[in-house]
Amino acid sequence: MNAQSAHALAAAGLAKIAPADEQMLDFLQRSAFDYFLKQTQERNGLVADTSRAGSPASIAVVGFALSVYPVAVERGWIAREDAVQRVLATLRFFSASDQSGTVASTGSRGFYFHFLDVETGLRAWQSELSSIDTALLIVGMLTAAAYFGGATPAETELRQLANMLYERVDWNWAEHDDDAVALGWKPECGFLNYGWQGYNEALVLYALGMGSTTHPLTEASFEAWTVTYQWENLYGIDFLYAGPLFVHEFSHAWIDFRGLRDRFMREKDCDYFENSRRATQIQRQYAIRNPRGFTGYGQDCWGLSAGDGPSVEPQKVAGRQQAFYGYAARGVPWGPDDGTITGSSVVASLVFAPDIALSALRLMFDRATSGKGRSVHASGFNATAGVDTTESGNAGWISEGEFGLDQGMIVLMIENFRSGLLWRLTRRIPCLRAGLKRAGFSGGWL
């Protein structure tokens, strides 16, 4: 399938799929949205990172929450006024939050700590002031502001707060490592030295940062990042390499990259959307090869991404002592790989490669677990790890509870597949448009 046909399929969306698939997607999307109803502290809008007891809030999950409310309103799952109040509570909390950057604050320079206490909104788990997670939070704020465009006092305040919080972010300060944006900063040790290089999920961060009129990223920062790209031919497919599937998906939840090209993609006669389609195909090719001999892998069972996995003792797999990695960013083809599949990464592939994603989803949806779609909503499942939980029966290991990022991606990417709502909304965000242009993007809807 060439790029054009992939685009055509994605654009056609639900019209192309069978009623049973439509029902499956409707069920998955609606039940994923329930996470945000159950896990949000209504007073401050903070959303738990996971459904597990004692979980702190994740600012990225809050960004997803702010983005799913427009979907919920459009689909009639909650009233518009209810959604507005939820968004407002969130924005009011962040605007009034402690920005001192101390070990017990909420953020600094417009950025926020990755994890916050759900009740107090203060830093949790000694987490880092996170550039990417702040970007996911901010794009959620701006998405909500783009949707709630009414003239009511509440919606007006919502838009003002969202813009203020965006403008407050000192993106330029985060340019640290040879001008590229640093992944994070901690009051205890300053900028983190994680070598956040190579293609990753940061497109949306650079678009936001470069579009800022107050503290913009420099053009050199985008150059410093993209110079670390690797264009590879793997399994006979040319693509911009990144191992974990979520890297090829996160920014696409908001930005429609079909036809948009920066200098790199012009050189390669490709675009980031098409690249994600190819990355999806490569995941499937890897699973068909199944070089490490994991149970279940095949043409309809793939999806190595960031997510929860078993934390059990090593066991023999295909004659080899296999370790299990717990929460990890799994990737193709170099791993880490311990046989764990992340369902949400397959859902997010719907827009890129609907034919193979639907085949995989059908199988995953009906896996022998305690509830329909449980394997899709769970942060990961692993048919190799020899743990027989009461919940999963004989289906191997499955992650307990649900993670907010997964549910957010499920709601947003199914919506993009069905209607393209998020993609249409973000086209209206002036700073995103400006940032993309400044990064050298042209074509497509730009």
Next chain:
Amino acid sequence: MPSTPFAAIPAVVQALSPEDAERLSNVSPTGWRNPKPLSRYHLLVIGAGPAGLVAARAAAALGAQVALIERHQLGGDCLNDGCIPSKSLIRTGRLLADMRNAANFGAVPPAELVFDFRAAMLRMRRITARISRTDSAMNLAREGIHLFFGTARFNGVDTVDVDGVTIRFKKALIATGSRSMLPDISGLPEAGFLTNETVFDLQVLPKSLLVIGGGPLGCELAQVFARFGSRTLISHSEPLFLPQEERDAAQMVSDALARDGVEIHLNSTVTKVHMEGGKKVVELLNDGNTATTRVDEILTGIGRLPAVQGLNLKAAGVAYDAEAGIHVDDFLRTSNPRIYAAGDVCLEHQFTNTAEASARIVVRNALFLGRQRMSALTIPWCTYTDPEVAHVGLYVKEARRRRIPVKTFTIPMHDVDRAIADGEEDGFVKIHVREGSDKILGATIVARHAGEMINSISLAMVTGVGLRTLANVVHAYPTQGAAIRQAADAYVRTRLTPLMVTLARRWLQR
């Protein structure tokens, strides 16, 4: 030349093991009488490591009068404290790893795997002694090289003092190599530590060992000692080991070390060491958090600094600095046109093959009006972890920085039949070409035998063979090296345009 260079067999050698005695009698014969210097030498070489030996021999073979000055032992770090000893131990480590994995191949390993550290070290000494025979002092003398043991110090633009004797030269080569760089860690000197030189003198396998620094030698030795059975930790200040190498390669080394049981501390610096109860107590700082561990030994000093001290380079008018070493142009000439440099003392890449290649350039340029450039060389290198990491030419990042459009053909070893049969699937062959052409810019190979495999890429690059031609080179099957042809095949497939496919189909259906 004296009739015999020896005054007497030194007593100290007789007290050593036969292997050490043989090696020392070859590389540092006590009682050696320096020859009476000629009035002037065509080429004076300071340092008899890989670069100095190659230059002295090549020049002497061409009829030049050559003086070679060595302060310590012939062969340099490579033979005595580096490549050869470490590779000998790496081989033992591989065997142990294979024995532990024997059941996977249908061989029943012994109930208890017994490892004899002394025997492994003895084998290592036997190997270095054997290799030292080729470059022995006597052999060099027989080849007509005037070999001086002593400390060289320039006392003019064309003269060197060797322990009070002045030697004149037309041209000189500084090939003094490099020395261990010790990290500045509070309490480390008092607690004591091993370096790449002293680690090979260990008599007893340490129960626990901390390796500070995740460069090539640090990673190699951490894996070896873990395989020997020492509790081994490695700390590295960067987010990935092998900072020069591409991320995927470095990550694979990290994964391999972890599989062998090495405790990995990335993004970590050792801040303090002190002794307590006979153990070295080490404090490690990571992202503002301090962790403490106790070990029997610490191995460090695995970074290298150019050996420029004590040469009195100012007197010779040779520019240098402590970190980059002697400043040379692309012809390896220093700021004194009579004097050249080669090897670790002046080059960024501190490898034996690089030192030797640079020395050959110096002989041509210094003695025969050559204009050969260092930058024109294609030099592969390899880190001998398991799997090995080998590289030649440009890295993708370098190419992109230079705005060269680059594309990589990647063959995972899990797609290579022989690697699957061998149970050696961890790794890849990545060949970087200029986008739109088959011109090879560089390659990285991670594989159990990557060091052997990289040579055919070097050959292709030096001879200007592109991927299109490589695809026509029939490789023995099944071999792991066939991965290179698979990458070339992948290239050829990308050249099949839809039009070509259509035309081919029409032709076949005519």
